[in-house]
Amino acid sequence: MDRTASPSPAHSDKRRLLVSIHDVSPRSESQVDRLAELIERHTGPARFAMLVIPDHWREAPIAGNAAFATRLRGWADAGIEMFLHGWSHRDETPATEGLAGFKGKHMTAGEGEFLNLPPSEALVRMREGRDLLEDILGRPVTGFIAPAWLYGEGAHAALRALGLPLAEDHMKVWRPTTGEVVARGPVVTWASRSKGRIASSLAFARLARTVLPLALPTLRLAVHPGDTTVPALMDSIDRTLARFVRSHAPARYAELGSSG
Structure with a gap:
């Protein structure tokens, strides 16, 4: 049976839904499969992106893992967009003061890898990743998305130097080479690492289902392997996808045109 989602009459060419699975690595393969199955029930096959970590916490290298490389290539061949998602996803140069220190402490659990890297190290990690x-995929990556959506000046400089096509943070998608913003609005995501964060992400998703489809031409929804450990989060993701595809057509990041 063809499960490809057909745009409803409410869709238009500029009403897009971008869905992504974060933290794709050998250590999250089974969770990624569960999330992909859930997403495809709503979007149809391969209408989402994967954010791939080359060596997750320096404990799960893709290099030399032929079986996982084959899976990545198969996903890409099926049409799933592939983003580079840092190198290790671990903050190895944590800031202790200022705005960077605040973000590193309160917006992630030690995973803001590119928040405080100097330009030279950010460039090395981005280029090697x-x-x-x-080399594995046999095609260009769609772009780069920093772990926890956190970028420092070094990361921005490296993005410009490498000329990667697209980048994304909490509030926008942009072209690093020109600075052009091609989508605006908050990404809807969930957090599983504490009861408080679970509750707040469930509340935000409920609000997003009511407000965002009426307000934004481009909706973004991101899921993480940890979401699969909390049934309430999986139910919320399911409900949010069901609402968003009623008004916005599942799309690819590469389809983004001028400012949206």
Whole structure:
């Protein structure tokens, strides 16, 4: 049976839904499969992106893992967009003061890898990660998304230097080479690492289902392997996808045109 989602009459060419699975690595393969199955029930096959970590916490290298490389290549061949998602996803240069210190402490659990890297190190990690993935995939990556959506000046400089096509943070998608913003609005995501964060993400998703489809031409929804450990989060993701596809057509990041 063809499960490809057909746009409803409410869809238009500029009303898009972008869905992504974060933290794709050998250590999350089974959770990624569960999330992909859930997403495809609403979007149809391969209408989402994967964010791939080359060596998750320096404990799960893709290099040398032929079986996982084959899976990545198969997903990409099926049409799933592939983003580079840091190198290790671990903050190895944590800031202790200022705005960077606040973000590192309160917006992630030690995973803001690119928040405080100097430009030279950010460039090395981005270049090596891009080259590794593109060699495996046999095609260019769609872009780069920093772990926890957190970028420092070094990360921005590296993005510009490498000329990667797209980047994304909490509030926008942009072209690093020109600075052009191609989608605006908050990404809807969930957090599983504490009861408080679970409750707040469930509340935000309920609000998002009511407000965002009426307000934004481009909706973004992101899920993480940890979401699969909390039934309430999986139910919320299911409900949010069901609402969003009623008004916005599942789309690819590469389809984004001028400012949206």
